[in-house]
Amino acid sequence: MKIHPSLKCALFTFFIFPAFILNASDFKEIEWVELMPNDDLAALLDRPKYLDQVADGSADDSVDNFKNQDFNDEKTQRYQQALRSMRVIESFNHQAIRIPGFIVPLQQNEDKKVTEFFIVPYFGACIHLPPPPPNQMIYAKSKQGVELEDLNQPFWFEGTVNIEAQKHSLGTSAYTMALANVMPYEDE
Known part of the structure; x- marks a missing residue:
């Protein structure tokens, strides 16, 4: 039996193609804190007083400067552990x-679109101190690239998360994402 080409296309579109597409309702909307253990979150919320004395954008407001600080008390050491946490x-x-x-x-890429990046919970992450812990960073790639007009531009990211570490000079992520969609952020 010979099937007309347009019927083949319709059958493919109707029966097979939807299996490869995830709708917005197929993605569970989550908050960043859900990606980390509760005890890491508690340690990060109980930050060292030293950080309150560092002005945003000052010479002391750098990841390198933060790494060079000598913290001796147990609370601050636990904070440091949470900042390096790979626990997922x-x-x-x-x-x-x-x-x-x-x-x-x-x-x-050559069109100045971002093709490889970390997804982070706040603007300035990986530049200002303290940097987000690895369990608060997601590594992603985009073949077509993402047009980024401004570093403080927020987005919605949809995709499948995997537990897989990725290291880069700007940071380490404990998660990766196979991207399905990247859209400008709009509060809903």
Whole structure:
């Protein structure tokens, strides 16, 4: 039996193609704190008083300066551990999620679109101190690239998260994302 080409296309579109497409409702919207263990979150919320004395944009407001500080008390050491934490939430492995965030560009194409980047919870991450912990950074690639007009431009990211570490000179992520969609952030 010979099937007309337009019927083949319609059958493919109707029966097969939808299996490869995730709708917005297929992505579980999450908040950044859900990607880290509760005790790491508690340690980060109980930050050292030293950080309150550092003015944004000052010479002391750098990741390198923060790494060179000598912290001796137990509370501050636990804070430091939480900042380096690779501990993840296993239930997110291979999950389709939707998360708001900012782009830390790692690589761009000839059209100046960002093709490799970290997704982070706040603007200025990886530049100002303290940097986000690895369990608060997601590594992603985009074949077509993302047009980034401004570093403080927020986005919605949709895709499948995997527990997989990625290291770069700007930071380390404990998660990666196979991107499905990147859209400008709009509060809903």
